[in-house]
Amino acid sequence: MFSVPLELPEFKVIKQEMHSTHYTVHVERKEKETRCPQCGFFTSFVHDRRTRKVRDLCILNKPLYLLVCVKRYKCENCQEIFTETYESIMSRQHYTNRFRLFLYEQVLGTTIQDVSRKHGIAYSTVERIFYTVAQEKVDLHEEYLEKMQDKQDMALSLDEVSVRKGHKYETVLLDANLGAVMGMGQNRDYESTLKLLNQKR
Numbered sequence: 001m002f003s004v005p006l007e008l009p010e011f012k013v014i015k016q017e018m019h020s021t022h023y024t025v026h027v028e029r030k031e032k033e034t035r036c037p038q039c040g041f042f043t044s045f046v047h048d049r050r051t052r053k054v055r056d057l058c059i060l061n062k063p064l065y066l067l068v069c070v071k072r073y074k075c076e077n078c079q080e081i082f083t084e085t086y087e088s089i090m091s092r093q094h095y096t097n098r099f100r101l102f103l104y105e106q107v108l109g110t111t112i113q114d115v116s117r118k119h120g121i122a123y124s125t126v127e128r129i130f131y132t133v134a135q136e137k138v139d140l141h142e143e144y145l146e147k148m149q150d151k152q153d154m155a156l157s158l159d160e161v162s163v164r165k166g167h168k169y170e171t172v173l174l175d176a177n178l179g180a181v182m183g184m185g186q187n188r189d190y191e192s193t194l195k196l197l198n199q200k201r
């Protein structure tokens with residue numbers, strides 16, 4: 001029998017199985033209670049249980065599947081029935097977050113087609129995961145920039161860049177603290193610079 005550290009601390013391992021083509025680990029969430037999304041009340045009343053098969057990273061080149069015992073709780077305060085949520089698996093997903101990230105990084109090095117073939121996952125699925133993860137990264141980055149800008153006053157700086165081999169100049173508005181480009185204006189005259197600054201108020 002094999003035993004691997006899953007490194008998903010929210011889960012308790014119930015059983016591990018080794019098959020010729022893959023590994024299976026049966027897991028369930030350690031926490032016995034959860035907060036109702038409707039009213040915020042803590043409940044431990046389990047309404048029902050189902051099993052969801054979730055693909056995780058490979059071990060020794062074999063796919064690892066988690067068989068997650070997914071519990072639906074019933075709120076004892078407002079009677080709402082809801083499914084528990086996980087840190088490592090997004091709701092209704094059949095792939096762990098770290099596997100989604102792994103696929104995304106694989107695609108960066110090759111192509112969607114290669115990754116689809118290599119891991120035996122439909123092209124459209126790899127494509128969807130790739131673009132969703134990419135969008136999540138953009139959102140995270142924007143959130144980070146916004147947070148940083150809230151924390152400190154922006155130190156705006158204006159710069160000029162020449163485009164088209166020095167025949168044309170554009171004005172660039174930078175946040176000097178973040179080194180982030182906040183906007184670009186087509187000309188380098190007073191009017192267009194003013195317009196650029198007004199956009200960022």
Ligand SMILES: [Zn+2]
Pocket residue numbers: 036037038039040041075076077078079080
């Ligand atoms: Zn409730």
